[in-house]
Amino acid sequence: MNLTHYEWHYRSLPDDWQDKVAEWQQADLGYSDTFLRLCLARGLETLEEIKDATNQMPQTFHDAFLLYDMDRAVERIQTAIEDQEVILIYGDYDADGITSTLILYETLEMLGARVIYYVPNRLVDGYGPNLARYQDFVDQGVQLILTCDNGVAGFEAIEWAMQAGVDVIVTDHHEVQATLPSAYAVVHPRHPQGHYPFPDLSGAGVALKLATALLGEVPTELVELAAIGTVSDVVSLRDENRTLVLSGLQLMRDTMRIGLRLMLEEEQVDMENMTADTIGFTIGPRLNAIGRLGDPTPALELLKTQDEEEAQELLALINEKNQERKDLVANIMDQVSQRLGQGPIPHIIIESDPSWPAGVVGIVAGRLSEHYQRPALIFQYQADKGQYKGSGRSTEAVHLFDWLTDIKEHLAQFGGHAQAAGMTVAQDQWQDFVAALQAKAQAQAESEPRKAPLTIDLSLKLSEIGTDFIQEVQLLGPFGMDNDKPVFAFEESKLNQVRLIGTNSQHAKLVLGQDGQELNAIVFDFADRMRDRKVGDSLTAVGHLDLNKWQNRISPQLLLSDLGVSGAAWYDWRASGQQGRLWQLDQVVYVCQREAVKAQVYSRLQPGSGLMTYQEAQEANLANYQGLVLLEPPKQMSDLDQLVLSQDWQAFYLVLYAQESKYLAGLPQRADFAKLYRWLVSQEPFNLRARLAEISQGLAINPVQLKLMFHVFYEAGFVSIEEGQVAVQDASRHQNTNLEETAAYRAYQAAMDSEEALVFATLDQIKEYVKKLGVKS
Template sequence: MLQSTAKWRILAQDDERAAKLASSLSISMLVARLLVQRGIHTVEAANVFLQKETPAFYDPYLLKGMKEVVERICKARDQGEKVLVFGDYDADGVSATALLVTALKMAGARCDYYIPNRFTEGYGPNKPALIEAKSSGYQLVVTVDTGISAVEEAACASEIGLDFIITDHHEVPPKLPDAYAIVNPKQPGCPYPFKELAGAGVAFKVAQALLGDDALELLDYAVIGTVADLVPLVDENRFLVKKGLRALEASHRPGIQALKTLCGARQKEVDADVIGFGIGPRLNAAGRLDSAEPAVALLLATDKAQAKTLAEEIEQYNQMRQSVVDEMTKEAIMLVEAMQAEEVQRVIIVAKEGWNPGVVGIVASRLVEKFYRPTIVLSLDKEKGLAKGSARSIAGFDIFSALSKNRDLLPHFGGHPMAAGLTMALADVTRLQARLDEYAQEVLTETDFTPTMEIDLVAKVSDVTLEVTRELQQLAPFGVGNRKPLMLLTHVSLGEMRQIGSELNHLKCQFVDGDTSLDAVAFRKGHLYEEMTPQATLSVVGTAEINEWNGHVKPQFLIKDVAVSHWQLFDWRSIQAKQLNTRLAALSDAPVLPVAFQSTTLERLHLTVDVIHHQGEQQSLNGTYIVFLDLPDSRDDFMQFFRRHEGVPHRIYVVFSEEEEAFFRTNPNREQFKWYYAFLQKRGTFAVGELAKKLEAHRGWSAETVAFMTTVFEELGFITVERGVVRFVSDPIKKSLEDSPTFRKKQEQTWLEQMFVYASYEQLKTWFDQVIEPARVKEGAK
């Protein structure tokens, strides 16, 4: 058995509606089910979603405040005023900055940009920067991806005579800044039909209002911020990303070309993953470790040589970021495990002085992955008495709402239901921990702390064809709100399985269904190699992908989770004794019961684990991993073990180590016994020691063979042995060899070895199945 790492929830399947779509659109039932499941019930809606009928962007002037923004920018342009674009240091912020700067220049305005330093200025507009802008001759500041919480900063701008426009997409606080104008689809009274634009998406709408159709030239910028900021890829975002990816693919901007080269994406079609796992993290890296200036400069670069230099600088930042994140994550995990050894927290808050505040969000995400609890990671500045960090959450816990209930402790915070950034007094961290734990106690149950995988489709291996996989790709771009469809494959047999990667930390296998096979890969799941037998029947959750390699194109299944619902037999009969301690120590995810039938086994194998004797205290076998270290004296001992300890184990590991294998010890056949009996009858009396040497020379028997047969005949009453002298008994009572305890023991040892030591895996599995089946039936009837 193998437990899945997440709860699997199969979403409802409406086959009646799906069949109509499949017929009308000439698509597979799998894809039709998926469309219906995502709320697309009509042919018309499906055509729009699949973009067989091209939708249009919403009118940018539907955004509240847009008219005032455009009029003020045009006034600045017409009067030759200097405009400052005030951005943010993440991938959404820098791409939005590059977009609006380019748009303003296309409109003929004089403009520049400013990105605050995460470490010296913090998030969002700040008074010193605005005062400096005013003194440098700027009459207008336009924010992108920031500013919706800048109440004091807006007041400062008004006081110094600086017009302050906010374009943002973050959640709106109770009190809005008193700015010249605000464009944010989430602000009260905004009639815009779509509320989930990214910062770059809002900047793109400003460009549309300002430039009309010429703004389409800026889609390569807009798509970067939209995908990188993990906003829902539905409605207008979906249309923007769909068109934006093609614009990104064709972009001639030197900076974007350099970024694509870094990501290895220049020679292939660009998809959302190229941004999400390649371009986005690299643009983020500069602002996480230092100033985000190189990231904006790279996007705006007009010279290939300059772009190449900046791209190399960005790549160095990215490599440094990866190293810092790995080290901080290890430290954070150790701190969490130390805290949870005392008391398991519902909300994790972990903090340390010296942690880089630029990567705390990534570390928080890693901790959520490992512990699956709402998590806040804080960098402490004891000199200033401040804690600065990021929060990441789990389904069912709105972290923005939870933090909003603690505004008295949080002078600066902002974000979304699943992520937030915050700055607070170091002295208040413990109070925040207590309050969030109490709130989590109210809104979360124990089941909420196990991640849930929502499964879109249930299929067989033979269903995952290249044609169907290509149809599924038509639902891209995938992301938040339109995630890659998760598919559950049932009754899966393994064709082959091996660990891959320099550290053997990935798994590659092949699924088989009759004559059909499907390649599969599980990244960072190389450990599954030791947890699934080749004979296991699997249930597998993952995504269908297209694998192109060396001119060959075929479907491939990317494994996300695996389960085995039946007990599994693992064959350790060839493992050397010195490897056993290591192997046993690795079985730490379930109760392990190493079983010894012989009293000398523990010492003989030099084991350092606790071993139970087969006649030890009665206990349940349910959910356990049983390790049979040696052989019993009889098959009845085996049967008694399963009768004494009730239940069905998840796994059985067989070692069956012996001090000396009976196969290699004497085991004379009945013809040899017959000849020896006739020989004894003829001789009548003789000395055993002398006779053994003669028989060994004459018959090729060992002294042990002679001694064994002699003992059997003595037990049967056919001879007497006294002081090494054998005397034949005339007219003994007729008995069979099986009447001798020594003979029966030898035969039992031989049977045990043939059954358990030398039997094939299939024979062994069949035997254990027959033994375990009554316990399984009994357990299932409860």
């Protein structure tokens, strides 16, 4: 069994688990034996623990005044309200900071305070209390400052304000350093002098506690904000955070916040079945996006406004910024991946560039850490300030904040949590900083297993699962930090089907079979990890169970985390051709169709490997190579035939990236050609590249098909194309032209056939094709 990525660890069941399950069934809980077995595996040992863990309306909510300094903070704020002092709420630019700010702002408004808020611009103000900004607000008459989701590391600005006669009350949840700032009060669940029963509140959770203390009751209308902050900041979802999130999700179904409702409607969220994932993948990223690129205030205003027209404008702006954020992240990921592809992957990834915006590097770090299962720190080099500003993310095996604390002499500023941190490094400390972290990572690698651990809750048969069981599993949610989604293993399954999906074939859909039962499975982004698989293999599939809803049908689905399967001489890496092992191969020849691909990937090759186009490979001596790597499908299958027969290959590696898939686009119909021509005769000459998307949308013709049609028209003499400018020609001389006989059309058909036979075929089908050429596969 070849495990693709993780080190598997199965949870153990007690020896008397069958007796326990039988005993619990007598209590008539209404749960299946399989679910009760899962509960046992996850450490739930009594009926009461199971009832608590599955309770969707938990009531755990600790007394706010158990937080250290809460009484002092409340008393000072009440005095400020009575005396009509100007109160500033100084927040943070992420989703947790935005919701924290709004919780306190709306609370103080209800109490009649003179209150203003400020959410820092990360590019101008940086993280946490900013001395210059504090000075500006004090000059404007602010008399009391409340921080939320920041402040515990804001020594300089807070000390200045206190000395200037302006009290500062810190509400924060970030890691506490050796000393605390000299604030009037520090409300923090981990206060070193406090004894609060639950240390893992988010910034929004702490803000809600202060709001509750001020109002004398839990402000129900603010709980959904606390839920957003809690999930978005990836804190523990146990104890009272579970109460906050479940209650917030329940309230969010009928939210009165117009901006939030519009966002959820736009994303077609099932309001009756929202989960923590709704916040984590839909709400949180959008609120975070705008603060990553500049002023985060519009995100707060979106949640605050009661005007639908304003909400629509704000949501449009946020969506625009979110797309900009996605594009930036994708671009940086490409650049980092290219760098990493040039050699062995280091034990800790540390990369920097002056063009990488500091606001998005944390996302890149997170994706790299998840993919390579090691710490990743990504920085923007800010030459004008002589510093590196960045973010880091880590795996469970590395407490990143502790590592940074150990080498804080090399840091100008840092803060964060166990698996996420932000930091600033002075230019003259950069080399020492990098070396210190590399030394730590090297020591860690030598003492820890090479593969990251994956805990499997339960091994199941396909016959044991159904929609009822998965609905039972969902009762254990919300899932997230400290309450992971249950992971199941399906041993001795058969791989019945494999289909690559996604624009870059980065995802894969599989069908697993066992004793006449089948289960659909899907893997997102990391399909390259499902290596060496072929239909008919006996395997163990590992992942999370979910319900797939499609056309009013609900069916079980496995979200694949890992796969164990026997190796083979064929390596099907079509899901992610330029990741993982691809550039670590030696004595192989990489073959592509386009010169541009050669230019892009040449620097990644190992010394003993080669790279050439299909045309170059026809004439080359390939005797020194043992493996054939197909980076792209050929323009026509005959190009592949000659290459496959050129020698006795020991291994085939299938990457087969198809840019702008012609097979998926399909052939245009005759009516499409007619529609395009009718449109063209009414147009003045235009630039094709600039207007291609507009024409595609307006005529409802796939852009890939549209490019073909312009090539066909050019070849047939219907249009001229000079330097990208398209102009209609007199077509009367070409009325009898058969467009399907043009070279462009035939080449497109050949490319479709090539994609069908290689990109979209199963591995067995490809092997059968090669076998028919006379090659033993």
